[in-house]
Amino acid sequence: MLRNASHRPPAGRATSQAARRAVRRAARKAIRRDVRRAVRRRGPRRIACLAALLSLAAACDSADPAARRAEVAGPAGEPIVIGMDEDSSGPGASYGVPAGRTVRDAVRDINRRGGVLGRPLKLVVENDASDPTKTPSVVRKLLGEGAKAVILSTGGGSVLQAKPVLQGARVPAFAPVAISEGAVTPPNADYVFMLGNPISDFTKVYCAAMKQAGYRRLGVMTDLSPTIVALNRILLPKLRACVDVVGVEQAELGSSDVTPQVARLKRHDPDAVFVSSVGGIYEILIQNKLAEQMPGLARYSLASIGNQPGFWKVANPRALDGLAFMGALVPGNPRAEALRGFLTRERGGRFEMTAYDAQAWDSVQLIKTAIERARSLDGNRLKQELEKLRGYRPAFGQSRLTLSFAPGKHIGADGLCGLALVEFGRGNRPGGMQHGYQPQCG
Amino acid sequence: MTDLQIWVSVLEMGCFYGLIALGYLLVLQGAGFFNFALGPYATVAGMTTAWLVAEHEVPLWPAAFLGLAAVVALSVLTELVVVRRVQSRSSGSELPALVAIAAVLFMIEQSAGLAFGHQPLAGQSLLRTAPLEFGGVVVQPYAVLLIGVTVLVFAATALWIRYGRSGRLLRAVGDGEATARLLGLPVARVRLLAFAVSGVVAGVAGLLFAPKAGLQFDSGLGWTLNGFLALVVGGTRTVWGPLAGGLLLGAVQMFVPYYLGSEFVSYVVLGVALVFFAFRPEGIFVWRVRT
Numbered sequence: 001m002l003r004n005a006s007h008r009p010p011a012g013r014a015t016s017q018a019a020r021r022a023v024r025r026a027a028r029k030a031i032r033r034d035v036r037r038a039v040r041r042r043g044p045r046r047i048a049c050l051a052a053l054l055s056l057a058a059a060c061d062s063a064d065p066a067a068r069r070a071e072v073a074g075p076a077g078e079p080i081v082i083g084m085d086e087d088s089s090g091p092g093a094s095y096g097v098p099a100g101r102t103v104r105d106a107v108r109d110i111n112r113r114g115g116v117l118g119r120p121l122k123l124v125v126e127n128d129a130s131d132p133t134k135t136p137s138v139v140r141k142l143l144g145e146g147a148k149a150v151i152l153s154t155g156g157g158s159v160l161q162a163k164p165v166l167q168g169a170r171v172p173a174f175a176p177v178a179i180s181e182g183a184v185t186p187p188n189a190d191y192v193f194m195l196g197n198p199i200s201d202f203t204k205v206y207c208a209a210m211k212q213a214g215y216r217r218l219g220v221m222t223d224l225s226p227t228i229v230a231l232n233r234i235l236l237p238k239l240r241a242c243v244d245v246v247g248v249e250q251a252e253l254g255s256s257d258v259t260p261q262v263a264r265l266k267r268h269d270p271d272a273v274f275v276s277s278v279g280g281i282y283e284i285l286i287q288n289k290l291a292e293q294m295p296g297l298a299r300y301s302l303a304s305i306g307n308q309p310g311f312w313k314v315a316n317p318r319a320l321d322g323l324a325f326m327g328a329l330v331p332g333n334p335r336a337e338a339l340r341g342f343l344t345r346e347r348g349g350r351f352e353m354t355a356y357d358a359q360a361w362d363s364v365q366l367i368k369t370a371i372e373r374a375r376s377l378d379g380n381r382l383k384q385e386l387e388k389l390r391g392y393r394p395a396f397g398q399s400r401l402t403l404s405f406a407p408g409k410h411i412g413a414d415g416l417c418g419l420a421l422v423e424f425g426r427g428n429r430p431g432g433m434q435h436g437y438q439p440q441c442g
Numbered sequence: 443m444t445d446l447q448i449w450v451s452v453l454e455m456g457c458f459y460g461l462i463a464l465g466y467l468l469v470l471q472g473a474g475f476f477n478f479a480l481g482p483y484a485t486v487a488g489m490t491t492a493w494l495v496a497e498h499e500v501p502l503w504p505a506a507f508l509g510l511a512a513v514v515a516l517s518v519l520t521e522l523v524v525v526r527r528v529q530s531r532s533s534g535s536e537l538p539a540l541v542a543i544a545a546v547l548f549m550i551e552q553s554a555g556l557a558f559g560h561q562p563l564a565g566q567s568l569l570r571t572a573p574l575e576f577g578g579v580v581v582q583p584y585a586v587l588l589i590g591v592t593v594l595v596f597a598a599t600a601l602w603i604r605y606g607r608s609g610r611l612l613r614a615v616g617d618g619e620a621t622a623r624l625l626g627l628p629v630a631r632v633r634l635l636a637f638a639v640s641g642v643v644a645g646v647a648g649l650l651f652a653p654k655a656g657l658q659f660d661s662g663l664g665w666t667l668n669g670f671l672a673l674v675v676g677g678t679r680t681v682w683g684p685l686a687g688g689l690l691l692g693a694v695q696m697f698v699p700y701y702l703g704s705e706f707v708s709y710v711v712l713g714v715a716l717v718f719f720a721f722r723p724e725g726i727f728v729w730r731v732r733t
Contacts, residue, residue: 088560089555089561090560093561094561094562097561129560250704250705251704252704254658254661254664255655256458256651256654256655257451257454257455257654257655257695257696259447259448259450260448260451260696260698260699260700261699261704263445263447263448263700264699264700280561281564281655281658284564285655285656292573292582293580311564313564314564316573316582
């Protein structure tokens, strides 16, 4: 049994962040001062050069939240390199970025507390921009920089492309935000691990909930991102097995209007609509239109929209009211509350924790545990240690949820209670667990 | 074709594409040039406003003004720093300037990603009232503003070009730049004016359309292409042509997915473009001169 005491988020310390911000502010001031002097003394050519420098400085500065590369140093000794493929600029950035930010916080926290085996962790980050064709080269680059374990903070389509590269290099990886079990099913699945429940578990919950509510005719609205297209191959057949899917409408990512698709769904007169989307502004567009054109109709969604607080406020008033999504942050989990407290202290009062944060945090803790137990950085040893982990209590899911791994079981969640159906209330904010069916542990 | 809600969407899309196409027309009349950076201009106006409001809590109207100012500055700089210099060095040849403007398009897109982030931003609605609803048709406040302002912009532009002194100068330069120079007209100033006014129009389009579907740093390329297509369809002989082209394009983009499915939209739009390029390159509206 794995004890979690050592993984609990510590009390707040934000001094190093404040110091870094102060240094950046000072650097920006100095550059602006130089530009002003140049304008007075040196004329236009020098100004152009300084403008270029300023742009470069701005680029470096803006790298803080969505960095191409972040390096976190701490204890003495040769760093242990952890790679992260963080989708920070594609449609999957809506989940890749928050998870990536928590990975950085987790690594920083581990280093503050003495590192792993007395050595600091060093995080190297690359971005696949939600483009699965870029993922293999991104992962190779991370491995080339010495990554001993990789965190795939990107969509399921990209994880599929990372698998053969990781298999060939024998380097273990966690996919904290992936929900497609294709990530951990053969071929080339020996080194990839997932934490939360996969999409097949999602469909069990949706089907049970719709059956209990008496919904028989389901309309589906989906986007065409690579991640969702791959996900739908698993999702839709399973939904068809339990309800009558009366229509499936698609919209390109970047669509400006989904009125025709919603009008087509309306013609089928469904009892409920399911939205399969990467979330973000695209899902808001869909939910706005569904609420406008089919008010009062039951709506279900994947997990994304529930984990994107930044987008709730941009939905039309009450557009999310009644929408049920697959949540993984469940009230009553003490580890989630501890992590919420830690991250709030780190980031300030406006921070709103999501399941992505919890899963990213747990991924880093599991890698740390595996390295400590293996006392080695050999990829095969790390994989074996990960496969021996039992009973880890994560910061996501219901309080009784445990994660266990074994050869052939690379999805951590033991049972359905890593999930909960959560419903949006008035004010476009999650209002709590949906009444009716809820998944149980065991 | 009886679903009125889809017609509302046609009007929204048509007005937006029409405004971008009007921006093309103004630069074409004043400088004899296709400014393919208009889509990114619209993006920058919307993103600047959204970013200032969401990230820096700047009040909405000052933020919108700053967004428009940024776009006008970009548009004027495009003429002064890129188009004018490239054209003067290439003896007025169009191709080098077109290549340069394509580079400007991608530069603005990437810079917007750097400045405002690569995640989509939600557009800010300048009108925050309850949606209008009649007979089951819902019209959002941003749509009311977009449609109303579009009509005003087109009417004002038509009047300006017909009766305004600078508007008549724009037409004179557009009809023949060399002749205008011989006549001593301020060609350089007129070109600059054309770029500035088209920047305002594109900026207004971006600001008003942003609340509908949000903004992403790379939205501009698609908007550029749709605006250009609206111009091709509508024609360049009257100020109202771009609006007609925009509305036709909007109708295709809304009714094709409704009747045939989303997967056919690109094919049909491409087909429409090919038909116009092949059989009616001058667009729908043409001046007929009696002889």
